[in-house]
Amino acid sequence: xxxxxxxxxxxxxxxxxxxxxxxxxxxxxxxxxxxxxxxxxxxxxxxxxxxxxxxxxxxxxxxxxxxxxxxxxxxxxxxxxxxxxxxxxxxxxxxxxxxxxxxxxxxxxxxxxxxxxxxxxxxxxxxxxxxxxxxxxxxxxxxxxxxxxxxxxxxxxxxxxxxxxxxxxxxxxxxxxxxxxxxxxxxxxxxxxxxxxxxxxxxxxxxxxxxxxxxxxxxxxxxxxxxxxxxxxxxxxxxxxxxxxxxxxxxxxxxxxxxxxxxxxxxxxxxxxxxxxxxxxxxxxxxxxxxxxxxxxxxxxxxxxxxxxxxxxxxxxxxxxxxxxxxxxxxxxxxxxxxxxxxxxxxxxxxxxxxxxxxxxxxxxxxxxxxxxxxxxxxxxxxxxxxxxxxxxxxxxxxxxxxxxxxxxxxxxxxxxxxxxxxxxxxxxxxxxxxxxxxxxxxxxxxxxxxxxxxxxxxxxxxxxxxxxxxxxxxxxxxxxxxxxxxxxxxxxxxxxxxxxxxxxxxxxxxxxxxxxxxxxxxxxxxxxxxxxxxxxxxxxxxxxxxxxxxxxxxxxxxxxxxxxxxxxxxxxxxxxxxxxxxxxxxxxxxxxxxxxxxxxxxxxxxxxxxxxxxxxxxxxxxxxxxxxxxxxxxxxxxxxxxxxxxxxxxxxxxxxxxxxxxxxxxxxxxxxxxxxxxxxxxxxxxxxxxxxxxxxxxxxxxxxxxxxxxxxxxxxxxxxxxxxxxxxxxxxxxxxxxxxxxxxxxxxxxxxxxxxxxxxxxxxxxxxxxxxxxxxxxxxxxxxxxxxxxxxxxxxxxxxxxxxxxxxxxxxxxxxxxxxxxxx
Ligand code: MIG
Numbered sequence: 002x003x004x005x006x007x008x009x010x011x012x013x014x015x016x017x018x019x020x021x022x023x024x025x026x027x028x029x030x031x032x033x034x035x036x037x038x039x040x041x042x043x044x045x046x047x048x049x050x051x052x053x054x055x056x057x058x059x060x061x062x063x064x065x066x067x068x069x070x071x072x073x074x075x076x077x078x079x080x081x082x083x084x085x086x087x088x089x090x091x092x093x094x095x096x097x098x099x100x101x102x103x104x105x106x107x108x109x110x111x112x113x114x115x116x117x118x119x120x121x122x123x124x125x126x127x128x129x130x131x132x133x134x135x136x137x138x139x140x141x142x143x144x145x146x147x148x149x150x151x152x153x154x155x156x157x158x159x160x161x162x163x164x165x166x167x168x169x170x171x172x173x174x175x176x177x178x179x180x181x182x183x184x185x186x187x188x189x190x191x192x193x194x195x196x197x198x199x200x201x202x203x204x205x206x207x208x209x210x211x212x213x214x215x216x217x218x219x220x221x222x223x224x225x226x227x228x229x230x231x232x233x234x235x236x237x238x239x240x241x242x243x244x245x246x247x248x249x250x251x252x253x254x255x256x257x258x259x260x261x262x263x264x265x266x267x268x269x270x271x272x273x274x275x276x277x278x279x280x281x282x283x284x285x286x287x288x289x290x291x292x293x294x295x296x297x298x299x300x301x302x303x304x305x306x307x308x309x310x311x312x313x314x315x316x317x318x319x320x321x322x323x324x325x326x327x328x329x330x331x332x333x334x335x336x337x338x339x340x341x342x343x344x345x346x347x348x349x350x351x352x353x354x355x356x357x358x359x360x361x362x363x364x365x366x367x368x369x370x371x372x373x374x375x376x377x378x379x380x381x382x383x384x385x386x387x388x389x390x391x392x393x394x395x396x397x398x399x400x401x402x403x404x405x406x407x408x409x410x411x412x413x414x415x416x417x418x419x420x421x422x423x424x425x426x427x428x429x430x431x432x433x434x435x436x437x438x439x440x441x442x443x444x445x446x447x448x449x450x451x452x453x454x455x456x457x458x459x460x461x462x463x464x465x466x467x468x469x470x471x472x473x474x475x476x477x478x479x480x481x482x483x484x485x486x487x488x489x490x491x492x493x494x495x496x497x498x499x500x501x502x503x504x505x506x507x508x509x510x511x512x513x514x515x516x517x518x519x520x521x522x523x524x525x526x527x528x529x530x531x532x533x534x535x536x537x538x539x540x541x542x543x544x545x546x547x548x549x550x551x552x553x554x555x556x557x558x559x560x561x562x563x564x565x566x567x568x569x570x571x572x573x574x575x576x577x578x579x580x581x582x583x584x585x586x587x588x589x590x591x592x593x594x595x596x597x598x599x600x601x602x603x604x605x606x607x608x609x610x611x612x613x614x615x616x617x618x619x620x621x622x623x624x625x626x627x628x629x630x631x632x633x634x635x636x637x638x639x640x641x642x643x644x645x646x647x648x649x650x651x652x653x654x655x656x657x658x659x660x661x662x663x664x665x666x667x668x669x670x671x672x673x674x675x676x677x678x679x680x681x682x683x684x685x686x687x688x689x690x691x692x693x694x695x696x697x698x699x700x701x702x703x704x705x706x707x708x709x710x711x712x713x714x715x716x717x718x719x720x721x722x723x724x725x726x727x728x729x730x731x732x733x734x735x736x737x738x739x740x741x742x743x744x745x746x747x748x749x750x751x752x753x754x755x756x757x758x759x760x761x762x763x764x765x766x767x768x769x770x771x772x773x774x775x776x777x778x779x780x781x782x783x784x785x786x787x788x789x790x791x792x793x794x795x796x797x798x799x800x801x802x803x804x805x806x807x808x809x810x811x812x813x814x815x816x817x818x819x820x821x822x823x824x825x826x
Contacts, residue, residue, distance in 0.1 A: 025134035025141065028064070030110035034096070039087045041096050043112060044069075050112055050133070054087035058102035058244035058254050062114055064142075065237045066135040072447050075212050076457045077259045077489035078241075103244040116207070118244050124207040125200070125242045128228055133238060141232025142240075144209075150202050151622045152221050152229065153248075153610075156195025156488070156521040157498050159186045162513035162610055162625035164198070164221045171223030177216045178456050178485045180427035180434055182500045183534040186510040192425060192499045194456040195488045195521040196231070197259075199251050204617035208243035208251040210258065214456045214487065235452060248520075248616050249605055256522050256604025260492040263467075264601045265525060266478045267726030268338050268699045269418065269495070270593050271300030272583050273556035276566060278305035281321035282328045288567065289332050293697065297568050297580045298587045300698045302332065303420065303558070304341045311383035314343050315355055315407050329415035336698035338417035340480070345404070345424055345462050346390035348380035349373070355407065356391065364400040365391040366451070367441045374440050376428040392426060392436065395461035396454050397443035404462075405469020412473055418480030419466050421494065424459035425485040459485025460493070467493035476728045482554070488522065495525035495554050503532030503563070508545050509640045513625040515552065519606025520613070524597070527554030536564040539571035540642060540677065546582045547680040548638035551630040553597060553608055555586060578678045584695045585680075591691040591707060591723070596631040598722045607631055615652035618668065624650055633688035633719070634659075637673070637681040647675050649683070656683035657712050662773045662808070664713070687714025689741050691721050699726065703764035706797075707816065709741065711752065713774035717743045724761050735761045737818070750775065754821040763816060769796070772810040772825070778803075781812060782824045788812065 031043040031050060040053025040061075049070050051063040063070065090097040098105040103124070104117040112133070115126035127133070131143035146152075152164040155174050164172045176194035184191055196211035198219065209231075211217060217233035224230065232238065243254045274292070279285040285302060292299045308325075310316040317325050329339045347355045359365055365373050375389040394400050408419060428435050435455065442454040463483045470479035481494035490496070498514050501507040511528040518526045530545045530552075531537045536559070537545065546568070549555050559566040568579035586593075596607035605613070609629050611621035627637040627649060635656060637649040653667040659682035665671050673681050684690060692708040711717065724736040736759040744751045752770065781788045781803040791799050793806035796813055803812045810825060 024136045025131070026136065027131055028112050028133040028135075030112055034109070036089050039083070039085075040098055041089060041107065043109075052098060052105050052107055052114060054085055054098060054100045054103070055083075055241070056081045056254070056258060057085045058250070059258060060098065060103055060105050060116060060242045061240070062242065063237060063239045064133050064140065066140060071237065074445065074447070076214065076460065077210075077487060078212055079258065079260055079489075081258070103242070105242075116242050116244075118205075118207070118246055120246065122202075122205055122246070124244065125209055131228075131230075138235045139232060140236070140238040141230055142238055143228050143230040146222050146227050146229045147202060148227075150200050151612075152198055152200055154195070154198040154208070154517060154521045155219060156197065156523070157191060157193035157496065157514055157518050159184070159188055159191065159510060159514065161623065162516050163623040166221065166223075171226065172221045173218065173223045174221075175216065175218045176456060178425040178459055178487075180423065180425050180499075183502050184500065185502065186506060192459075192485045193487070193496060193518075195518075195523070197255060197488055197521050199248055199520060201248060201612065201616055201622065206245040206248040206251045206616065208245075208255050210241040210243065210255060210488065212239045212241065212488075213237065215453055216456070248613055252520060252522070252606075253604050256491070259489040259522055261604045262491045262495075262523070262525050262601055264478055264731060265495070265597060266417075266480055267590075267594055267702075268300040269480045270553070270590060270597060271555075271699050272298060272586055273301040273303060273340075273554070274299050274567060275303030275305065275556055275558040277559065277561045278307035279303070280307040280318075282323070286328065286331070289335055289337050291567070291569065293335055295569055295576070295580070296697065298583050298695065298697045299337070301338045301340055301417070303556070304339060306342055306344070306379055308341060311348070311386050312344075312379035313350075313353060313355070313383075314345070314347050315410055326414045333415060336700045339415070340418040340420050340482070341411055341416050342420040342422055343408070343411070343466070344379060344422050345393055345395070345426070346378040346380065347393075348383070348386070348388035349375045349391050350386065350388050358403070359391065359393060362399070362403055364393050364397070364403055366394045366436065368437075369439050369441060371441075374436065376430055376436065378423060378428055381429070392428075393462075393465075394442050395458060395465050396445060396449075398445060400443070401461065401465035401468065405465045405472065408466065408469045409473050412470070418482070419470065421459070421462050421466055421481060421483045424462040424483060425455075426458050457487045459483055460487040460490040463490060463494035464492075476730075478727060478729065486523075491523045491525070495527075496523055497526065497554060497556065497558075498528050500533040500560070501529055503535035503537040503541065503559070505541060505640070505642050507532050508541065508548060509626070512548065512628060512638075512640070515608060516606075516610045516625060516628060519608055520610070522604060524600035524604075524606040524608070525553050526608075527552040527556055529559065530555070530557040531559060531566045533558060533560050534563075535560075536566070539575045542566065542571055543575050543578050543582070543677065544639055546579055548640065550582055550586050550680055551589070551593070551608060551628075551634070551636050553593075574677075581678065582680070587696050588692045588694070590699070590702070591693050591721070592631070592634075594726070595691060595720075595722050599631070611635070611650070611652050618652050620650055620668070621652050633685045633690060635683040635685070637683070639675050639679065639681075644675055647673050647679075647681055649673055649681060651683060653685065655686040657686065657688075657773070658682070659684050662712070684710075684712045686712065687717025687743065688712040689717050689719035689743060691719075702726075704766050706767045706769045706813075707763075709768060709770045711743045711770065711772045713745070714743075715745055723763060724759075731761070734759055737761045737763065745775075750778070750825040752821070752823040756820040757818045762818060766816050768812075768814050768816055770812040770814070770823070772812075774808055775810045775825070776805070776808050778805060778810050778825045780826045781810070783814060784822055
């Protein structure tokens with residue numbers, strides 16, 4: 002609560018604005034001003050403008066045109082400990098708020114707000130002419146866009162990664178969660194709303210988060226090349242300006258504000274196989290058996306809507322699935338988990354317990370007259386009993402608790418994760434394809450209409466699911482996948498960008514879309530491999546699988562009518578290439594898990610655009626056909642049909658091709674020849690990467706060697722994290738983290754491994770340490786102990802030994818928790 006310290010009653014008159022284009026009335030000045038805790042407030046008869054420091058490096062601007070400020074409530078922003086302090090400096094016509102990382106300057110007449118960082122670099126600034134403006138219930142602000150500003154983020158959006166869109170003349174994006182079957186790269190909006198963007202200005206960054214759930218829009222240099230504007234059709238103009246100076250600092254601060262993804266279970270980072278739908282039970286069992294028989298690794302099989310009786314949530318079609326517990330239990334013995342879809346649209350059917358309970362509890366969204374709303378979705382197409390659906394009101398805490406508890410029946414059958422679909426919400430009413438905007442929502446005690454609740458419906462659906470799973474199984478990490486969500490939804494669910502198409506342009510689009518999600522706080526994302534609508538060619542499926550080898554969420558999925566879309570569905574040649582891609586995913590899993598744990602802690606995406614690590618290199622600013630995975634890997638998937646070459650830009654100093662360990666100079670483009678089975682992967686000079694032998698699923702990992710590969714470079718460092726992969730014990734210190742440091746210089750070659758932090762110990766296993774590009778070694782010492790040299794073929798059988806294999810030095814040692822110092826001469 003802001004504390005009014007003293008009122009400075011100003012005699013400046015509120016100047017009513019000259020009419021502007023579109024009827025917008027620009028804010029001029031307000032007659033009253035006072036300082037408040039960490040900021041200042043201006044007001045007139047109805048208008049209020051408040052600017053305050055809310056977190057380290059984060060200022061908040063709040064403006065309401067009519068009847069003052071409403072309740073201070075956010076679905077996205079977490080409560081922040083009010084630690085930083087702002088110094089308030091008043092001078093003629095200007096108020097300044099100064100803090101360690103960000104300064105605000107508010108000009109009084111007309112009221113315009115601008116920001117600086119601690120180093121004096123200008124950040125976000127109102128356009129001097131237009132600034133904040135209102136028309137009817139709509140609010141908007143126009144910001145100055147500088148010639149060299151690059152703009153990113155906005156969550157799940159189509160188009161290029163860099164939203165400045167030089168060649169296209171800028172972008173205009175709408176935030177309104179929409180079910181957009183078979184969308185293309187010009188479709189907007191789609192399923193997700195994240196009103197957050199990041200501006201990169203000559204290598205330095207700042208961010209803006211617009212905390213408004215109404216339909217909103219962003220214009221990035223399209224209306225005018227030197228303006229960026231955003232606003233909403235209702236609610237307050239309530240936004241946060243987030244200082245850098247690096248883009249990583251902005252994302253760290255943004256995710257401190259809106260939260261970070263929970264630690265995923267390790268199995269969720271394996272390969273997932275889905276389609277609409279695997280049924281009956283024998284079909285799902287056949288899919289499972291085929292993966293194991295063909296030795297194609299996989300962890301998770303998905304049940305789409307047809308497992309249910311008449312598309313009713315929390316039911317099973319007992320003719321097709323007579324014994325779900327037996328089926329799921331048997332699959333578990335084969336190393337599979339099962340995820341089931343649960344759509345939040347129970348049919349209006351008295352006698353169906355979910356309807357009866359929800360009706361009795363007043364849990365469903367109502368019409369303005371208080372009656373229960375119903376509308377057609379899947380249950381209206383049920384094979385037998387066709388009915389309209391009712392919709393849980395997830396804006397009510399008690400409804401979230403109730404719905405979250407219903408997952409008990411699925412967990413009791415052994416279901417491992419939940420897939421929330423259709424939660425834009427998608428309702429088959431033309432032309433809106435959602436609920437009427439005047440429907441009523443509880444809104445945590447301050448009832449509102451669907452126009453305000455629409456964009457958070459999906460996020461609150463997943464909050465109900467996530468919190469329900471947590472309550473039901475407190476020591477198990479929940480796994481939830483969602484189609485719709487909002488800023489902050491990363492706290493509850495992984496996201497996939499819905500119904501893409503089985504064509505090359507959709508594969509190409511998937512990279513910038515997923516990268517944009519990562520920049521917007523959502524690191525756990527992945528698109529339907531092979532495309533959802535239509536059937537991919539064998540080549541497209543293989544290329545898509547390769548492009549997704551480092552996709553945080555890696556799932557093949559397709560629509561009802563398409564051809565078979567399993568890794569073996571495209572002939573023997575593709576089957577063996579596809580197997581190798583999935584095997585490689587599993588070989589890389591220690592590294593992938595490590596980077597996803599870092600994303601959980603830092604908020605920074607593992608799958609990230611080049612500019613995130615190289616913001617000062619202009620060549621990276623618009624690259625969106627390749628990506629970094631963490632800081633040490635650069636992935637350049639082949640995205641073009643019939644390609645024989647792939648152009649790859651490598652930033653920074655130097656990189657090595659992962660497989661041939663060939664050196665490539667940085668700050669250059671390279672033309673790399675490719676075959677059908679090529680996925681160009683580069684490792685940063687000095688990089689240390691963590692891998693394992695091929696496993697068929699994550700359950701086979703315990704006891705497997707940990708392979709540590711050291712790439713050439715004078716120095717290199719890495720941190721490596723592991724835990725049990727499943728429970729919450731890591732949060733109580735049961736994890737293992739250790740630092741690796743390699744050095745290659747005139748004094749010799751060394752690897753130091755610090756004693757582990759944390760109390761988790763892996764099952765007994767060996768380390769296999771591989772020094773790449775290293776020859777002429779005559780002696781290897783582990784501390785004081787000289788290791789025996791063996792033939793490279795014998796390396797996997799020995800207890801502690803080393804071998805020279807071509808230009809690689811291989812070392813095998815039992816894993817231990819204490820510090821290790823290897824010296825090679
Ligand atoms: O109206 O559950 O995006 O992945 O297979 C279509 C059936 C409903 C849309 C999802 C898709 C899923 C399909 N669903």
